Amino acid sequence: MFFFRSNMFYLPEIETGRLLLRQIRVSDAADVFAYSKDPEVARYVLWPAQKDIREAKDYCRAMVRQYRLDEPSSWGIIDRSSGHLIGTIGYMDYDSGNRSTEIGYSLARWKWNQGIMTEALRQVIQYTFSEMEINRIEAQHETENPASGRVMEKCGMKKEGVLRQRLYNKGRFVDVCLYSILRSEAEQMKKNG
Numbered sequence: 472m473f474f475f476r477s478n479m480f481y482l483p484e485i486e487t488g489r490l491l492l493r494q495i496r497v498s499d500a501a502d503v504f505a506y507s508k509d510p511e512v513a514r515y516v517l518w519p520a521q522k523d524i525r526e527a528k529d530y531c532r533a534m535v536r537q538y539r540l541d542e543p544s545s546w547g548i549i550d551r552s553s554g555h556l557i558g559t560i561g562y563m564d565y566d567s568g569n570r571s572t573e574i575g576y577s578l579a580r581w582k583w584n585q586g587i588m589t590e591a592l593r594q595v596i597q598y599t600f601s602e603m604e605i606n607r608i609e610a611q612h613e614t615e616n617p618a619s620g621r622v623m624e625k626c627g628m629k630k631e632g633v634l635r636q637r638l639y640n641k642g643r644f645v646d647v648c649l650y651s652i653l654r655s656e657a658e659q660m661k662k663n664g
C-alpha cells in the first residue's frame with residue numbers, strides 16, 4: 472500500500488560516517504564553483520563546467536526554489552571534517568505512476584576514489600525506500616564513465632543494459648548504462664545485513 476506525503480521531496484539532514492547530506496544554500500556557491508568549474512567533473516554530466524561563480528549562485532538558487540516547490544532536488548554533500556560542500560546527490564526525475572525515481576550525483580575531483588559517493592548513495596537509497604513511496608530507483612552513467620557504474624554496483628544496484636546513444640552530451644551522442652534497485656531487493660539486503 473502506498474501513501475503520498477504532501478511534501479514528498481523534502482530533504483532532511485542525513486549523517487553518515489564522514490558526510491552530512493543537507494539542503495544546499497546560496498552561501499554554498501563558492502564551494503559549488505570550486506569543483507563545478509573543473510571540466511573533468513563536468514565531462515560525463517549534463518551540465519557544462521561553470522565559468523563564473525554567478526553560475527554556481529544560480530544553481531544554488533534553483534535548488535532552493537525546487538525545495539520550496541517540493542520538486543525533485545539534490546542534497547549538498549558536506550565533508551564533516553572541513554564543513555565544506557564537496558558534491559551533490561539527489562533526485563533527477565520522478566515518475567509518480569510507476570513510483571520510480573532517478574538519482575544523480577557529482578563530486579569534487581580531489582575527493583574521488585575515497586568511497587565518498589558510495590557512502591552517500593547507500594544512505595540515499597536507504598532513505599528513499601524507508602521514507603518515500605518509491606518502488607524503483609534508477610541511475611545511469613555514460614559507458615565511458617565506469618567509476619560511476621562501480622559506485623552503483625557497490626550500492627547493490629543491478630545493471631540492466633546499455634542504451635545506445637541515449638543522450639546527446641557535449642556535442643555527441645553517447646551510450647549509457649542503466650542501473651536500478653528495487654524496493655524488494657533493498658529490503659532483502661537490509662535483512663541480510
Ligand SMILES: CC(C)(COP(=O)(O)OP(=O)(O)OC[C@H]1O[C@@H](n2cnc3c(N)ncnc32)[C@H](O)[C@@H]1OP(=O)(O)O)[C@@H](O)C(=O)NCCC(=O)NCCS
Pocket residue numbers: 511512513515516576577578579582583584585586587588589590611612613616617618619621622
Ligand atoms: C563518478 C563519481 C561520482 C565517483 O565517486 P567516488 O566517490 O570517487 O566513488 P567511490 O570512491 O565510492 O568509488 C569509485 C569506484 O570506481 C573505481 N574506479 C575509478 N576509476 C575507474 C575507472 N576508470 N574504471 C573503472 N573503475 C574505476 C574505483 O576504483 C572505485 O571502485 P572500488 O572501490 O571497487 O575500488 C566521481 O568520480 C564524480 O563525481 N565524477 C564526476 C561527475 C560524474 O561523473 N558523476 C556521475 C555521472 S553518472
